[in-house]
Amino acid sequence: MYVAVKGGERAIDAAHSWLDRARRGPAEQPVLDTAQIRDQMSLAVARVMAEGSLYDPDLAALAIKQARGDLIEAIFLIRAYRTTLPRFGASRPVKTGAMRIARRISATFKDVPGGQILGPTFDYTHRLLDFRLLADGALPATDPAEACETLPEPAPRILSFLDRDGMIETAEPDQAEPADLTREPMELPAERALRLQALARGDEGFLLGLAYSTQRGYARNHAFVGELRIGTVPVEMEIPELGFSIEIGEIELTECETVNQFKGSRTEPAQFTRGYGLTFGQTERKALSMALVDRALRWEELGEDGQGAPAQDQEFVLSHCDNIQATGFLEHIKLPHYVDFQAELELVRRLRDGSAGQEDAA
Amino acid sequence: MTDQAYNFAYLDEDTKRMIRRAILKAIAIPGYQVPFASREMPMPYGWGTGGVQVTAATLVPEDVLKVIDQGADDTTNAVSIRKFFQRTAGVATTERTRDATVIQTRHRIPETPLTEDQILVYQVPIPEPMRFLEPRETETRRIHALADYGLMQVRLYEDIARHGEIATSYAYPVEVAGRYVMDPSPIPKFDNPKLDDCPAIQLFGAGREQRIHAVPPYTRIRSLDFEDHPFIASKADHACALCGSRKSYLDEVITDDAGGRMFVCSDTDFCAENAKGDA
Amino acid sequence: MALTEALEETARHAAPDDAAPDAAPDQAPATPLLRVKGVTKMYGGRIGCAAVSFDLWPGEVLGIVGESGSGKSTLLGCLSGQLRPDAGEVIFDTSAQGPVDTLKLAEPQRRLLARTDWAFVHQNPRDGLRMGVSAGGNVGERLMATGARHYGRIRASAEDWLGRVEIDPTRIDDRPRQFSGGMQQRLQIARNLVSGPRLVFMDEPTGGLDVSVQARLLDLLRGLVRDMGLSAVLVTHDLAVVRLLADRLMVMKGGRVVEAGLTDQVLDDPQHAYTQLLVSSVLQV
Numbered sequence: 001m002y003v004a005v006k007g008g009e010r011a012i013d014a015a016h017s018w019l020d021r022a023r024r025g026p027a028e029q030p031v032l033d034t035a036q037i038r039d040q041m042s043l044a045v046a047r048v049m050a051e052g053s054l055y056d057p058d059l060a061a062l063a064i065k066q067a068r069g070d071l072i073e074a075i076f077l078i079r080a081y082r083t084t085l086p087r088f089g090a091s092r093p094v095k096t097g098a099m100r101i102a103r104r105i106s107a108t109f110k111d112v113p114g115g116q117i118l119g120p121t122f123d124y125t126h127r128l129l130d131f132r133l134l135a136d137g138a139l140p141a142t143d144p145a146e147a148c149e150t151l152p153e154p155a156p157r158i159l160s161f162l163d164r165d166g167m168i169e170t171a172e173p174d175q176a177e178p179a180d181l182t183r184e185p186m187e188l189p190a191e192r193a194l195r196l197q198a199l200a201r202g203d204e205g206f207l208l209g210l211a212y213s214t215q216r217g218y219a220r221n222h223a224f225v226g227e228l229r230i231g232t233v234p235v236e237m238e239i240p241e242l243g244f245s246i247e248i249g250e251i252e253l254t255e256c257e258t259v260n261q262f263k264g265s266r267t268e269p270a271q272f273t274r275g276y277g278l279t280f281g282q283t284e285r286k287a288l289s290m291a292l293v294d295r296a297l298r299w300e301e302l303g304e305d306g307q308g309a310p311a312q313d314q315e316f317v318l319s320h321c322d323n324i325q326a327t328g329f330l331e332h333i334k335l336p337h338y339v340d341f342q343a344e345l346e347l348v349r350r351l352r353d354g355s356a357g358q359e360d361a362a
Numbered sequence: 363m364t365d366q367a368y369n370f371a372y373l374d375e376d377t378k379r380m381i382r383r384a385i386l387k388a389i390a391i392p393g394y395q396v397p398f399a400s401r402e403m404p405m406p407y408g409w410g411t412g413g414v415q416v417t418a419a420t421l422v423p424e425d426v427l428k429v430i431d432q433g434a435d436d437t438t439n440a441v442s443i444r445k446f447f448q449r450t451a452g453v454a455t456t457e458r459t460r461d462a463t464v465i466q467t468r469h470r471i472p473e474t475p476l477t478e479d480q481i482l483v484y485q486v487p488i489p490e491p492m493r494f495l496e497p498r499e500t501e502t503r504r505i506h507a508l509a510d511y512g513l514m515q516v517r518l519y520e521d522i523a524r525h526g527e528i529a530t531s532y533a534y535p536v537e538v539a540g541r542y543v544m545d546p547s548p549i550p551k552f553d554n555p556k557l558d559d560c561p562a563i564q565l566f567g568a569g570r571e572q573r574i575h576a577v578p579p580y581t582r583i584r585s586l587d588f589e590d591h592p593f594i595a596s597k598a599d600h601a602c603a604l605c606g607s608r609k610s611y612l613d614e615v616i617t618d619d620a621g622g623r624m625f626v627c628s629d630t631d632f633c634a635e636n637a638k639g640d641a
Numbered sequence: 642m643a644l645t646e647a648l649e650e651t652a653r654h655a656a657p658d659d660a661a662p663d664a665a666p667d668q669a670p671a672t673p674l675l676r677v678k679g680v681t682k683m684y685g686g687r688i689g690c691a692a693v694s695f696d697l698w699p700g701e702v703l704g705i706v707g708e709s710g711s712g713k714s715t716l717l718g719c720l721s722g723q724l725r726p727d728a729g730e731v732i733f734d735t736s737a738q739g740p741v742d743t744l745k746l747a748e749p750q751r752r753l754l755a756r757t758d759w760a761f762v763h764q765n766p767r768d769g770l771r772m773g774v775s776a777g778g779n780v781g782e783r784l785m786a787t788g789a790r791h792y793g794r795i796r797a798s799a800e801d802w803l804g805r806v807e808i809d810p811t812r813i814d815d816r817p818r819q820f821s822g823g824m825q826q827r828l829q830i831a832r833n834l835v836s837g838p839r840l841v842f843m844d845e846p847t848g849g850l851d852v853s854v855q856a857r858l859l860d861l862l863r864g865l866v867r868d869m870g871l872s873a874v875l876v877t878h879d880l881a882v883v884r885l886l887a888d889r890l891m892v893m894k895g896g897r898v899v900e901a902g903l904t905d906q907v908l909d910d911p912q913h914a915y916t917q918l919l920v921s922s923v924l925q926v
Contacts, residue, residue, distance in 0.1 A: 008438040009445075079402040084374065185397035185572040188499050303685070315498055325570045328407025329487070335409065335439050338432045338613050339469045339628055343531035343550040345614065346598055351525050508749045512756070512786025516771070516778045519785065522792055523775055523814050588792040 023068050037061035046252070046281025047071055051323065052078030053182065053201050055251045055280050072203075072323050079324055083182070092236045092245055096255045096278070098154045099231040103282075106158045107225040108259055114155025119230060120282075158227040159257050159274070168259060168272040188315055195297055195314060196290075200279055202321030204286045210311045211292035219296045219309035222261035223275060230254045230282050254279050256287040260295045263302055273302055293317060371418040371451040377401055381419035381574070385565060388576035393538025394506070395489050395573040403569065410443055410468060411569030413485035417447065417466045420481055420565070426454045428462035433470035433611065433628035440468070459631050469532075471553040473610045473632035476562035478579060484547040486568035489575060491535045491545035511543050514586065522591055534593075537584045544575060551585065552597045552611045558583040600625040605636035672734050674699045674840060674872050680719050680729030688896035689715035693729070695891060695901065699839075702866060702873045704887030704904060706880060706919070712896035713876045714844060720874060721761055721842045722751050733758070733840070756786050760833035764845035766825035769832070770817045776803060776828055777813040783836040802831040806861060823854035827861065834865065841873040847882055859885050880920065884908060892916045 024031065038045055038061035048060040052075045060078060067073035103119025106112055118124075162168040178193035186194065199207060214220055232252050236245040258275040275295030277287035296311035310316055320326060369375065384398035403411040421427065427447055431440035435457040443466060444455055456462050459474040468485040476482060492502045495513050505511065514535060521529040534551035538544045546557055547566055557564065557577060564577040577583065585593035598612045603624040610632055612625040627633035673696035682689035690712035697703050705713045718724035720731055722743060732740045735758070743751060755761070763769040770779050780799040781789070789795050800810040806827035808820075817825050826846065833841065846862065847855040863886055866873060875887055883890055883904055890907045892900040892915065900913040911917045 008436045008441040012438055012441060076402075076406070080404040083402040084368070084372075086374070182399070182402075184399045187397070315500065319499070324402065325407045328409060328411070329570055330408070331406060332408030332487070335468075336432050336437055337469070337548075339550055339611070340532040340548050342598065342612070342614055342628070343552070346596065347529060347531040350596075351527075351529065354526055504748075508752055510752060510786065512782050515785035515790070516774055516782050519781055519792065519795065520774055520778050523777055523796075587790075588795075589790050590793045 023066070032065055034058065034061040034065055037064050043282060044069075044071060046283045047204060047286070048074045048078055050280040050283045050286060051075045051201055051203065052082065054078050054082040072327050076324050076327070087183075089237065091248070092238060094233045094235060094251070094253070096229070096233060096253060097157050099229055099233050099253065099255070101155055101229055101231040102252075103230040103284075104155060104227065105225070105229075106227050108227075109158060109161075112155075112158050112161075114153065155229075157257070159259065162226070162259065162272060166269070166271070169263075169274060171274060186318065188318065190314060190318060192294075192298065192301075195318060196276065196278070196294060198318045198321060199277070199290045199293060202290070203323035203326065204283070204289070206321050206323065206326075207289035207293055208285060210296075210317065211289035213309070214292050214296050214311045219299065219307050219312045220261075221273075221275070221292070221295045223258040223292050223295060224260070225288065226257045226259040228254070228256045228284060228288070230284065252281050254282055254284050254287040256284070256291045258288075258291040258295060263304070273298070368450050370423070371421045371447065371453075372404075373401065373415065373418045377415075378419040381415055384574045385416065385419065385576060388565070388574045389563070389578050391542075392578055392581050393542030393544040393575060395575045397572055398574050400569045400572040405442065405446070407570035408487060409439060410466070410485040412567030412571075412574070413466050413468070413483050413569075414443060414446065414567075415569060416483045416565050416567035416574060417464060418451070420464055420483065421447070421451055421453055423451070423453060425463045426456050426461055427451075428456050428459065428465045428631075429467075430465065430470060430472070430629075430631075431468040432613070433472070434630040436630065457631050458635075459629075469548050469550075470611070470628060471549055471556045473627070473629045474635070475556075476560055478561040480562040482560075482562050482564045484549075484564065484566045486545070486547045486566045486571075486573075486575075489545055489547075489566065489568040489571050489573040491533075491543050506542060509541065514543055518586060518588065522588070528587065528591065528593070531596075535586050537586060538577060539581050540584075543586070544577075546583075550597070550611060551593070552595045554583070554585045554593070555595050598625050602627045602633060602636075605633045607633070607636050610636075672740060673697055674701075674734050675720070675874070676730070676732040676734075676740065677720065678730040678732070680716065680726045680731065682715050682719050682724060682726045688712070689724075690719065690893070690896045693891075693893075693898055695898075697840075697872055697874065699872055700870045701889065702871075702875060702887045704883030704890045705874065705876045705893060706878060706883055706890065707893035708878060708919075711893040713893050715896070716893070717842055717844055717874065717876045721759065722755060723761075756783050757836055758839045760836075760838035760841045762826075762829055762833055762841060762843040762846045764848045766817065766822070766829045769829040770825060772817050775814045775816055776808065776820075779817065779828060779832045780835050782832065787836065798835060799831075802835050803828075805865070806831040807857075821854075822850055823858060826850065826858055830862070830865070834869070834871075837869075839872060841871055843873055843875045843877075845877050845879075846875070847879065848877070855882075862886060880908060892919065 038057045041064065044064055045057050045060045048063055048071055049055050049057065052060065052063070059081065060074065063074035063077040064071065066077060101117060103121060104114065104117045106116060159168060163170060174193065178197070181194055181197050186198070190198070230252070232250050234247045235249050235251055237248050238245040256277040260273045260275055262270045262272050273295065275291035277290030277294065279287045279290065293311055296309070297314050297317060299306060299312050306312055381398055384396045388394065388396045400412065400415060403414055405411060405414065417427070427444065429435065429440045429444040431437040434440065447453060448455060459465065459472040463479060464481045464483065465472065466483040466485070471482065490502050492505055492514060495517060496502050496505065505513070518528050521527065530551065532550045533545055533548040534554055536544050536546055536554060536557060546554065559580050559582065560577070561579050563579055566575045568574070587593040598614065600612055601608045602610060602612060604626050607627060610627045610629055613628045615624050615626055616622070617624055675697040678694050680693045681691050693716055695703065705716065707713045715724065719726040726744065731743045733743050733754070734740050743754065746754065761769065771782070777796055777799040780802050781795040784795050784798060796813070800813055803810045803813060808824055808827055808831070817828055820828060847858055850858065859882060865871065866886065875883065877883060887904045890902060890904045891898050892907065892913065894915045900907060900911065900916045907916060908920055911920050
C-alpha cells in the first residue's frame with residue numbers, strides 16, 4: 001500500500017554528510033587551508049567580502065572553503081553570519097583621498113600629480129595558460145612592492161582638478177545620516193546614498209551586464225574612468241566616552257570615479273557629470289560597473305530623458321541586483337509545489353473538459 | 363538541544379521587536395502590506411525566510427510549534443525549518459494541528475479548524491496581489507492607497523471571457539475587511555474559505571520582499587468574483603485513498619509507469635487522525 | 642470624503658441626457674462646465690504654456706490648434722491632471738459640489754474624476770488601451786473600476802458600445818493588437834465613453850490614421866458628441882478636424898493663445914498674422 005512520502009529528515013541528514021565528503025575531496029590530498037584561500041585566492045575573497053558586506057578576509061576564506069568555491073553560496077554564508085552581529089555604531093566616513101595606494105590609474109589624463117601606478121593588474125597580461133603553475137609554486141624573483149624605493153604618497157583625487165575649474169558637477173558633502181538597507185526596508189524611489197549601498201552589495205555579474213548595456217546604447221552615458229584607485233585606508237570610530245575618534249583597523253578598498261557626458265543649456269554652462277563606485281577589496285570590475293550604473297540611475301536628477309533602459313530603472317536595478325535574494329527565489333522552485341500544481345492540474349482538466357464539450361456541441 | 367551560541371529563536375531581541383511592531387501594525391490594518399527590515403537568514407530567500415522571521419518573533423518558550431509544507435509535516439523544507447527552531451529555540455514541536463500553538467505553513471491551511479489560541483504563519487513568496495499586472499512597487503502602492511482595484515477585476519473578467527471561468531487556482535486574490543486586496547500566499551483556492559472569519563491570528567511573512575501582512579481573528583475575507591460567476595472552492599473530485607475523506611484537499615500521486623494514480627490527503631495530520639476516526 | 646461620494650453620485654447619474662443641456666444660446670446655463678484661469682507651465686526656463694484662460698460650456702467642443710511645440714499638448718496635460726501647472730486654476734463644475742478647482746483635489750478624488758466624469762482620448766491608441774486585454778475588458782474596465790461586478794451586464798455594455806463605435810461585437814474577445822489602427826482608435830473611444838463622462842479631452846484623435854479612416858472616425862465622433870451632448874477639449878494641428886468638430890477655436894503659438902473665437906469666424910477671417918499663416922498653409926476644407 002502507498003504510504004505518503006516519508007523520511008524527509010533522514011534524506012536531509014544523508015545529503016548533508018554526502019556534501020561534507022564531497023567538500024573534502026579525496027583523503028590522500030592535503031586539506032585546503034583557509035589561509036591559502038585568503039592569500040592565494042584573494043580576489044575571490046574580495047568579492048565575497050564586497051557582496052557579503054562584511055570585511056573579514058578570514059571568514060570570507062572560510063565561507064569559500066565551506067561553499068566548495070561557490071562564491072554566491074559563500075556570500076550567502078557571510079550575509080547570514082553578518083546579520084546576527086550586534087551593531088556597536090558606525091565608523092567615521094573613510095577618507096579615500098588619503099588612501100595608501102597600491103594601484104591608481106586615470107584614463108582621462110596622461111600624467112597626473114601622484115602618478116599612474118599599475119599595481120597588481122591582469123590588464124596587460126597575455127591570457128595564456130601558464131603551465132609552470134601546474135608544477136611549482138616558486139616565488140617570483142623580486143617583490144615589486146619592495147623594489148619600489150619610496151612608498152607612494154597619498155595622491156590627490158584626479159576629479160578635483162576638474163572640480164576646481166568648474167568643469168564637473170560639484171559633489172557637495174551630504175551630512176545627512178544615510179539609511180541602512182540591512183536594517184530598514186528599502187523604500188522606492190531610493191536616494192542616491194541608498195542606491196549606492198545596494199549597488200555595493202549587488203551581484204558583480206548583474207551590474208557588469210547592466211553597465212555593459214549602457215555602453216552599448218541602452219542609456220549611454222559616455223563614461224571615462226577619471227580615476228580608479230585601490231589601496232588601504234584606516235577605519236576610525238568615534239568613541240563617545242573618549243570624545244575623539246580612534247583607529248580600529250585598516251581595510252582595502254577599490255574606488256572608481258567616472259567622468260560622464262556633460263549637461264548644460266543656454267542658461268547653465270556645460271559640465272561633466274559623475275558616476276561613483278566603491279567596494280571592499282580589489283574588485284575593480286565591480287567598482288567600474290557600479291559607477292556606470294550609478295550614473296545611469298541619476299538620469300532624473302540630471303534632467304535627462306528616460307529612455308526606458310534597464311539601467312535607468314531604479315526599481316528594476318535595485319529589486320534585482322542582490323544575488324542572495326535572486327538565487328534564493330530562483331532556487332526555491334526546486335521546493336515541492338504539489339499543492340499548487342494539483343490545483344492547476346484540476347483547472348486545466350476542467351477547462352479541457354469544457355472546451356471538448358463545446359467542440360462536440362459545434 | 364538548544365544551540366547556546368544564538369539568542370532564543372535565532373533573532374536578536376532588537377530585530378524581534380522591530381518585527382513585532384510590523385506584525386502589530388499589520389494586524390491593525392488588515393490586509394495592508396507593512397514594510398519591515400527583513401534580515402538575512404541562514405536559509406535562502408524564497409525558502410520561508412519571511413515565515414521563519416515572523417515565527418521567531420512570535421514564539422515564546424511555552425509554545426508548541428508545528429511546521430508544514432504542502433500540508434505535510436515531513437516534506438523536506440518543513441523538516442528543515444522545524445529542526446531550525448528545535449535547535450535555536452528549543453520549543454516543543456508537534457505534528458498534531460490541535461496541539462500546536464504556532465503553525466508555520468507553506469501553501470496550505472490545515473483541514474482541522476483553527477482556534478483562538480493559535481497563530482498561523484504563512485510563508486509568502488510574492489505578497490503583492492497586483493504584481494503580475496503591474497510590476498512597479500511605486501504604482502502598486504498607489505493602487506492600494508487609492509483602492510483602485512479595477513485592474514484586478516479586469517483580470518478576472520479576462521479569465522471568464524477566455525476560459526469560461528476564473529482561471530486562478532491558487533494564490534487567489536481576496537478582499538480583506540472590505541478594504542485591501544490581498545494575496546493569501548499560494549494556497550489552493552480550496553483553502554480560501556478557511557481564511558474567512560477564522561478564530562486564529564493569521565500572519566503572512568515575505569522575507570525577500572520585506573513585507574508582513576495579517577488577518578486578525580474573525581475578519582471578513584471575500585474571494586474576488588462576479589455576481590454571476592461566484593467564487594467556488596474546488597478540489598479533485600475523489601475520496602482520499604488512505605482515510606476516505608471526501609472533504610479534504612487531495613494530492614494526486616502517480617503510482618506506476620502505466621499512468622496509474624491515486625488521491626491522498628495533502629494534510630498528513632488530518633489524514634492520519636481521520637483514518638483513526640479521531641478527526 | 643464628501644466630495645468623493647459626490648463624484649460617485651455624479652458618475653451614477655451622468656446619463657447623457659441630463660449631463661448635456663442643449664447648447665442653444667437662448668438656454669445657456671449659468672456656469673461653465675470648465676473654467677480655466679491663467680494656467681502656466683514652465684519647463685526650466687522654457688515656456689510650456691503661459692497664462693491660458695477660457696471657459697467651456699456644457700455641450701461645447703473647444704478646438705486648440707497650433708504647430709508642434711506651440712504648447713497645446715502641455716495645456717491639455719495641465720487641464721486633464723496629467724501635468725501639474727506652475728500657476729492657474731482648472732475649475733470643473735461637479736454636479737453635486739458645484740465648481741471645484743481640480744488642481745487642489747487630492748489624488749484619489751482626481752483619479753475618481755478621471756475615471757467617471759472625465760475621459761481622455763490619446764493620439765496613439767496604445768497609450769489609451771491595454772493592449773494585452775480583450776476589447777471587452779478594455780471597454781469594461783471603467784465600469785469595473787467604479788464597482789460593476791456583474792459579468793453579464795458588463796459584457797452587454799461592452800457589446801453595446803462596440804456596436805456604437807462600429808466594431809463588430811463578435812470581436813469582443815479579440816485583443817486590440819488584432820485590430821486596425823482605425824478600429825483601435827474607435828475602441829479607445831468606446832472605452833472612454835462607456836461610463837458616460839461629461840468632459841472628454843482629445844489629443845490628436847485622428848493623428849496617424851489614413852485620410853479615409855480619418856473621415857470615418859470624424860463622422861463617428863461628430864455623431865457621438867451630438868447624440869451624447871458631450872463637452873470636449875480637442876487638441877489638433879489639423880484644421881479640417883476642428884472645422885468639423887469644434888464650436889470654438891483657440892490658436893496657440895509659443896505657449897500662448899494668440900487668437901480665439903467661433904471656429905468658422907477664426908478660420909474664415911483670421912485676425913492674427915500667425916493664424917493667417919496657419920490657415921493659408923493648408924488646403925481649404
